[in-house]
Amino acid sequence: MDETRAREVLRAAGLPADAALLALGENAVFSADDLVVKVGRSVGDETLQARAERELAIGVWLAEAGVPAVRPAEPQARRVEGHPVTLWHRLPDAVRPADATDLAGLLRQVHALPEPDFTLPWRELLGGVERWLHLAGDAIDPADAAYLRERRDGFAAASAALTPHLPPGPIHGDALPRNVHVGPDGAVLVDLETFSGDFREHDLVVMALSRDRYGLGWEAYESFTEAYGWDVREWEGCEVLRGARETASCAWVAQHAPTNEAARLEFGRRVESLRTATPDVRWYPF
Numbered sequence: 001m002d003e004t005r006a007r008e009v010l011r012a013a014g015l016p017a018d019a020a021l022l023a024l025g026e027n028a029v030f031s032a033d034d035l036v037v038k039v040g041r042s043v044g045d046e047t048l049q050a051r052a053e054r055e056l057a058i059g060v061w062l063a064e065a066g067v068p069a070v071r072p073a074e075p076q077a078r079r080v081e082g083h084p085v086t087l088w089h090r091l092p093d094a095v096r097p098a099d100a101t102d103l104a105g106l107l108r109q110v111h112a113l114p115e116p117d118f119t120l121p122w123r124e125l126l127g128g129v130e131r132w133l134h135l136a137g138d139a140i141d142p143a144d145a146a147y148l149r150e151r152r153d154g155f156a157a158a159s160a161a162l163t164p165h166l167p168p169g170p171i172h173g174d175a176l177p178r179n180v181h182v183g184p185d186g187a188v189l190v191d192l193e194t195f196s197g198d199f200r201e202h203d204l205v206v207m208a209l210s211r212d213r214y215g216l217g218w219e220a221y222e223s224f225t226e227a228y229g230w231d232v233r234e235w236e237g238c239e240v241l242r243g244a245r246e247t248a249s250c251a252w253v254a255q256h257a258p259t260n261e262a263a264r265l266e267f268g269r270r271v272e273s274l275r276t277a278t279p280d281v282r283w284y285p286f
Helices: 003-012 046-065 100-111 129-139 142-160 201-213 218-228 238-254 261-275
Strands: 020-024 027-032 035-040 078-080 083-089 169-171 180-183 186-189 196-198
Touching (some): 003 020, 046 083, 100 218, 129 238, 201 218, 201 238
16 A cells, blocks of 8 residues: 555545655554544455454553553544554654663553453464565565575474463563653553564563664663563573564565565575574664
């Protein structure tokens, strides 16, 4: 879905078609007065409609539990010309960038929650690998695609055999400072699409990988583990979840390779670092 189509959906929903575009990825995200509007990308995809409904339910549930997070402006997702559309209250302007301790404090609250009265999915890190590699097509070496499929299968089996250190339960699923907004009243969680019911370690491995691959400094990582109260690297399953996430992250970049030279180069950097078992080679966000 491109921006033009997303604006057509806005107009059909009775929302301002000239709203400011905030992001264009899995969803088109717009700012319209005191609202944020998310337009799902695919027509007729029932899984996306269900995901949009679940994200709203998560927002309501977090509000009832007192966890600072974005709040739905409407309790149900609209279906507009086949696209899921959700409305959210716009947050006040940020007073500063979020840091690792902001994230750790919010994760402690989320990880203390019991299961909600609706079903949270498992955090399926590897579920999109095949689709992303298919979208990459001939833009990537078939040997690299085969290598990632083999890694996917291996880490899927290894992940299924893990024993967690923490009690399983609700997790954010993409726990990074970029998904925290710090406004006048403090830090709040944003981007609730990946909320899951799974090993709490999933949320902590993200930051460990950020330290190793994406340039997060030691001091920031140590402040995160101190604020959370535990370092996931002490757990014997850490390398398995890290490997699964690396595999998925590499395949995710591949889907952009046909139309973006920077993505093709970044994909090559990532695959080579996996093949050569060099876990500290820097990856760049894409």
